[in-house]
Amino acid sequence: MSELRPRHIPVLGPEAVALLAPHDGGVYVDGTFGAGGYTRLILQAADTRVIAIDRDRSAIAGGFDLVQSADGRLTLVEDRFSNLVEVCEAQGEPAVDGVVMDIGVSSMQVDQADRGFSFRQDGPLDMRMGTDGPSAADVVAQASEADLANIIYIFGEEKFSRHIARAIIAARKEAPIATTRALAEIVGSVVRSKPGQIHPATRTFQALRIFVNEELDELYQALAAAERVLKPGGRLAVVTFHSLEDRIVKTFLTERSRVGGGSRHLPEPTQAAPSFTVLTKRPIIAGDAEVAANPRARSAKLRGGERTAAPAHRPDDLPGWPTLASVMKAGVMRAGR
Template structure:
């Protein structure tokens, strides 16, 4: 049971700002696309007459929200699914549009703190890293991926400049014995990536890369943004909190492209340009203030972006990403 001294991890990063931008109102229906510990859902439900559809692919998070469902008097619906499927989830609930969608992207503090989930090298545990219950684990990827694929994964998703050396070290180590624990992988990386005092742990970027890759986080985020564009009614609000540059870049580029208002030219008249589907509320991302950073260090890297849906049709979706795909790597190329 919660107490007056709940850990900081139960408080959403930039939670107050996120709810302010979401602006929930009596009678509105909202999607908490990344339920986690339920912080956004609780805040939305404090507004009388609101309804929340909350999504999480983590069964543990869903189970942890059952008490809140009971307290909500039918206003909260929990769904175990990927947030990339939010449009289908809403349709299954009989909804064709919603008034607002909020997303807190990436791994949660709760997941990082559970050694058995294998997200962090701070605790020794199985090299799993899956947010859900399905699909290959990080250990499976480490065992199966080619050296080239490993180097690409670690470079692209971890922005690790020593990615080739790390990949070589992993391949050499797995010839001797399977790499199945977080400590084993962290030790392998630490032998080839040197760090100075006060630097992040040498394995940080490699662990980030594997987590993003195993959970297909960047593809999921883009699909979720497309789903939000389809589901939001005119005037509906989208709020996204991200925690590293790869995520924020996807959100920023998506909103900029959807929010672009053409000035027209003799080569491309304005009437030929696609009408913007979003009006951007945050010209620059909202970041945590000093007080929040001091209370919750994880908020230091957080960026919030928000936008309002216009009455224009959703844009056609043509984006493809030139980065390794989980299914291809596990097939062997």
């Protein structure tokens, strides 16, 4: 088992795996394989099988050594975690004992300048977790001022979104915005920060990354997929890193665990039986030692639930925020005029 000891320590890894409660013979899905930290812990905890998913081809390639050392207990799949039902069915495991997800960009992606996730290193303005679809540079080049402002406000929670969008439009008329440094400088020209505060471009970069990768849409769909694939008694553990993601997970588990409802003066409405029991009344957060060792853990929250025997609920409709397809289509239409 020594080969399976984590070389990469995932945020709240032991706590997430404890929520899953792996047992011999169990089948578990790591929906966000990354550097393989959660997968290693699950494989080490018991005689389990893991199906690990990642849309990042480099993450899958980096996991081949772990596949070999796992002696047939690990399967890596390049796909989006929103497709985990189809992935599990293709692996001959239509029902599983646990699903773990670590939402957002990984530290190894941020550390690669050529991926364009970080304003701290100059690189191409890409931000894609996979290899297909529009890049952040494409969005910045083609989105309207109104769409850019909405993207930055909704997905970055940036109060200066209109000012930033206006500055981007003005700058792209002069020259293409193709690098992370160029965008960071544009944002920095209209958003000021005091010493000790986050970099002025932090929220804008977060917004574009989430938008380009459709991360929140993926999260909605992945939670519904986990509900469908988990066995009764199966466990779901989700680690998030900012309020937008945490709110989605909290709402999902709250709604799926709700019992009863309606007025005592009116017939009780037909309501789906609870499909989950919440395991974390409050989110689990990282301790001081983990935060000191890994500052990224400071904002992490872990929530979990246990699947009941009730049928899966109807998937929730996605919120009416801008979509990548609609924004890019509108940009093409404007360019074609």
